[in-house]
Amino acid sequence: MYYLERRCVRQSASVDLSETKRGIQFLRPEESAHVSRGSLLLRMELRSNPAMLCVVRNALGQLAATLGFSEPECREVVLAVDEALTNIIRHAYLGDAERPIEASFRRIHASRADKSGDALEIVLEDRGVTVNSKKMCGRALEDVRPGGLGLHFIRECMDTVEFSRRNGRNQLRLVKILHAQGSQKGT
């Protein structure tokens, strides 16, 4: 289901995230998320089966720890990716458990206005229905009701969240900066 390219662990690609704001960045159709090259750590091809979520969580938790993320940071990365996969299963594939999802994990160098450093880049791709960006805004936390928390978790846990649609595929790019230089979030 997945493989690890150890030889690439030490490589890093540089991505400028200085324009990325807190929250989800929706790229126009003519744009595509800047997916890094040459630093692949892990790639997974899985089906949109909820039973597979625990497999991804376990593998990703190990990967994040191997890269040097702290335990709370590992939990944040795992939660964000789990929520993103849940959204794909529920909203892009409407609960169909047999559709393909591709996940790739790369080590990159990332910077933004307040911090920079080595980072874990995660790209999730699906072939589901187009996600309405207007519906991808979560809900007010004061509104106590079931649902709508997944996007909030993703935004809170990751440094960059970019969504794009290209060639019939939804692509979600998440970045978590490791050992950030400069101010950090209170985690």
Added chain:
Amino acid sequence: MQIAARHLDKITIFDISGDIDLATSPELRKALLRELRELKMPRVVLNLGAVRYIDSSGVASLVEGLKASRDVGSRLILFGLNRTIREVLQLSKLLKIFEIYENEEQSVAP
């Protein structure tokens, strides 16, 4: 995820273990709503001490259970929250809306 139910007078105690996620949260939701809406138990207690992970769908099930408990005038109580569950509830700003105790003794106290 595994759920085991115990009954103590008019209190239902669910001992839950494993991961509460998209695959398993429907089972939790069903169990909670059965105790609260159908059986109208005055108090339902969730022992979360052996839960390793909870995601937004699990939190949604807890919120739905909480709303059901308020609708029928009963209490939904949580105890045994580990750091992972506290972090997720804190992140969702929902930690304070639940009735949470440290242990079972406090949760079943009159």
